[in-house]
Amino acid sequence: MSAPPIYLDFNATTPVDPAVLEAMLPFLRDRFGNPSSAHAYGRAAAEALARARAQVAALLEAAPEEVVFTSCATESINLAVKGIAFARRAQGRHLVLSAVEHPAAAEACAYLAREHGFEVTAVPVETDGRVDPARLLQAVRDDTALVTLIHAQNETGALQPVQEVGEALRARGVPFHVDASQSAGKVPLSVRALACDALSLAGHKLYAPKGVGALWVRKGLSLHPLLHGAPYEGGRRGGTANVPHAVALGAACELSVAWLGSDGPELQWAMRDRLQEALEAATGASLNGPEDARLPNTLNVSFPGVIGNELLEAAPEIAASTGSACHAGTHEPSGVLLAMGRAPEDALGAVRLSLGRSTTEEEMYVAAAALERSWKRLRR
Numbered sequence: 001m002s003a004p005p006i007y008l009d010f011n012a013t014t015p016v017d018p019a020v021l022e023a024m025l026p027f028l029r030d031r032f033g034n035p036s037s038a039h040a041y042g043r044a045a046a047e048a049l050a051r052a053r054a055q056v057a058a059l060l061e062a063a064p065e066e067v068v069f070t071s072c073a074t075e076s077i078n079l080a081v082k083g084i085a086f087a088r089r090a091q092g093r094h095l096v097l098s099a100v101e102h103p104a105a106a107e108a109c110a111y112l113a114r115e116h117g118f119e120v121t122a123v124p125v126e127t128d129g130r131v132d133p134a135r136l137l138q139a140v141r142d143d144t145a146l147v148t149l150i151h152a153q154n155e156t157g158a159l160q161p162v163q164e165v166g167e168a169l170r171a172r173g174v175p176f177h178v179d180a181s182q183s184a185g186k187v188p189l190s191v192r193a194l195a196c197d198a199l200s201l202a203g204h205k206l207y208a209p210k211g212v213g214a215l216w217v218r219k220g221l222s223l224h225p226l227l228h229g230a231p232y233e234g235g236r237r238g239g240t241a242n243v244p245h246a247v248a249l250g251a252a253c254e255l256s257v258a259w260l261g262s263d264g265p266e267l268q269w270a271m272r273d274r275l276q277e278a279l280e281a282a283t284g285a286s287l288n289g290p291e292d293a294r295l296p297n298t299l300n301v302s303f304p305g306v307i308g309n310e311l312l313e314a315a316p317e318i319a320a321s322t323g324s325a326c327h328a329g330t331h332e333p334s335g336v337l338l339a340m341g342r343a344p345e346d347a348l349g350a351v352r353l354s355l356g357r358s359t360t361e362e363e364m365y366v367a368a369a370a371l372e373r374s375w376k377r378l379r380r
């Protein structure tokens with residue numbers, strides 16, 4: 001049997017860390033209580049939930065009561081975007097976002113425009129995939145109800161200037177939501193430093209299972225719930241808490257704090273750069289995204305003269321992805337790369353390689369060699 005492919009798609013999802021699985025298992029077995037129950041089973045669940053909330057808050061340098069557990073980042077983002085927009089609609093119905101948001105944010109805004117009379121301004125990005133803060137701030141108006149910005153772009157890893165934007169918006173009293181689904185656990189995050197009002201994250205991007213996310217909401221910010229029901233999560237989300245998954249997210253956040261304090265991110269950055277240099281030298285591949293203001297684990301490169309999807313198909317030694325979609329046999333370039341001004345043929349040649357905490361130097365050599373071989377076979 002051949003070895004499983006080297007996993008280089010950690011921005012799509014991560015495996016569950018064994019320590020995270022260990023932490024959650026008791027809550028799927030004998031510690032199954034409902035955190036609202038007054039007896040010992042309920043109290044054990046409530047205590048675990050409180051601890052998990054504190055662990056998530058610690059990663060974000062936030063207060064535990066500001067953390068709302070959700071089912072995924074998409075839910076967190078929808079709760080932030082719609083919840084804040086609905087709470088603020090008397091003051092204005094204008095929303096601002098960048099042209100490279102994840103569909104979770106872009107579609108939530110599109111829904112508000114379509115069904116609730118909001119106007120949406122999508123601010124273009126520069127050729128490195130970053131938004132110019134001055135350009136974004138120019139789009140903000142007196143009737144702007146919310147600005148939402150992706151912290152780290154999922155395809156390119158580009159880090160947006162959230163702190164600069166946040167400080168300027170705070171001075172103008174405009175609520176600011178940050179989609180930190182890709183940055184959480186990969187770069188340090190402080191909601192105070194970022195000067196934001198709400199921040200979303202996803203468990204399965206930081207070694208917790210799928211099915212859990214969190215939304216941090218600044219104390220005092222009004223937000224309409226999307227799930228109406230019992231007043232759980234401080235009245236911001238009905239529905240009995242998913243205790244095992246919340247515990248998993250808490251444990252994953254604690255592991256992330258330890259990872260960020262270790263030399264792991266720096267070693268990952270160096271490994272990623274060596275892979276980039278090897279691919280550039282061997283194939284003439286060109287970087288999509290900023291050289292420096294980027295997640296340490298992400299490398300998006302366009303290979304000349306090939307289609308990214310075909311390149312990956314011909315390199316079964318690795319599991320990675322492209323931002324392009326394939327419909328009925330025809331390939332469509334990534335909208336994110338097009339928004340950065342890449343030519344369609346260059347965008348079609350793009351491959352995203354995203355490293356994880358377990359990625360090794362040896363895997364980098366194998367991946368570089370596999371991609372070089374595949375490119376030499378396919379190039380036109």
Ligand code: PLP
Nearest residue numbers: 072073074102104154181182202
């Ligand atoms: N935001 C960003 C930046 C993402 O990368 C993703 C997932 O890829 C999401 C939001 C949505 O996450 P989920 O599908 O887990 O809800």
